[in-house]
Amino acid sequence: MSQNREHPIPDIADLGLQADCGNCFGLCCVALPFAAAADFAIDKDAGQPCPNLKADFRCGIHTQLRPRGFSGCTVFDCFGAGQKVSQITFNGQDWRQAPRTARQMFDVFPVMRQLHELLWYLAEALTLPPASPIHGELRRALEKTQHLTGRSAQELTELDVVAHRGDVNALLLRTSELVRAKVAGRKKDRRGADLIGANLKAANLRGANLRGAYLIAADLKGADLRAADLIGADLRDADLSGADLTGSIFLTQSQLNAAKGDSATKLPPALTCPTHW
Incomplete structure (x- = not known):
């Protein structure tokens, strides 16, 4: 599906925004911290592997996450950042075989996730007809964000992702206003x-x-x-x-x-x- 032949609407699958755990080194199970509460049964520090993470980077209790107290794991979505960091940024070299890369990989992962989340929103915005007056700006923001995801690990850790989110969010807010303005009434x-x-x-x-x-x-x-x-x-x-x-x-x-x-x-x-x- 496309707006026209020159500017096709970006596809979520083509952008790699759906998690592919089989091509990820269990980054969400290692890089991110969680605290024992309603969503998680245990405390875990950032960079510490979850005890349920197996040697093949799969979850040992995947089918029992909710009854075992790990409902937070069933909610989390990396928007495809896990496989991007694992297979592209670090060229398929995992943190267990190359422990010297671990700290940097864990630092890059949350940055990449934020960029991929922004790509998800921008891709959706480009499908919304009421936002057509700013589709050009949205497309440029998407292309810039895509370019950022391809930077080196060092460049990604130095990226001011908060500032970039602010710029993109301003466009998303304008998109929201254009869409909601089409709804009658207050x-x-x-x-x-x-x-x-x-x-x-x-x-x-x-x-x-x-x-x-x-x-x-x-x-x-x-x-x-x-x-x-x-x-x-x-x-x-x-x-x-x-x-x-x-x-x-x-x-x-x-x-x-x-x-x-x-x-x-x-x-x-x-x-x-x-x-x-």
Whole structure:
């Protein structure tokens, strides 16, 4: 599918934004820290391999993560950064066979993940017709971000990724405004709002700004979230049963994986129903 022959819409698969754990050196299981809480059963420091990580970089309890207290692992999505760092940045040389590369590899991984997440949002923005006035700017931002992902390990560790995120986020915000402006009526602005445990059952949130909102354990059963901006919204344990999320923007699979829902939940076509729903 494309906008025109000169400027095809970038495909998520072509951009390598879907995790391929078989080609990753278990980076999310080593590089990132986690603390014993509801999402993780144990404490683990950054750079320390999870005790469940096997010699072949696979998870020893993959099919039992939730009952064993590692639901956080089932929610995490690297947006394909793991295989990019493993196979491209470090040319397939793993940290166990070359321990001198370990520290740098672990430092590069979270930077690459942020860049890949931005690519995901930019690719989605380019599919949205209301954002056509800024498609040129979005495409240039995507190309720049792609170029950054191809830099050396040293360059990536020195990259000011926060500044780059700020530049891209300004474009994503303009995209959101253009999309939501097409929704008739007054739209709710709940950006960054504390909606933890809120009763939003059957709420009309069509075209709402929910960027960065805390919707932890919120009741969103049957809510209308069409064309709502959900970038960065915390949906952990939010109940989306029967909610309509078709046309919502900047929603990711990891957000859905953290939430609750059912077969009646309507999702954007790029996302799938989590297996635990």
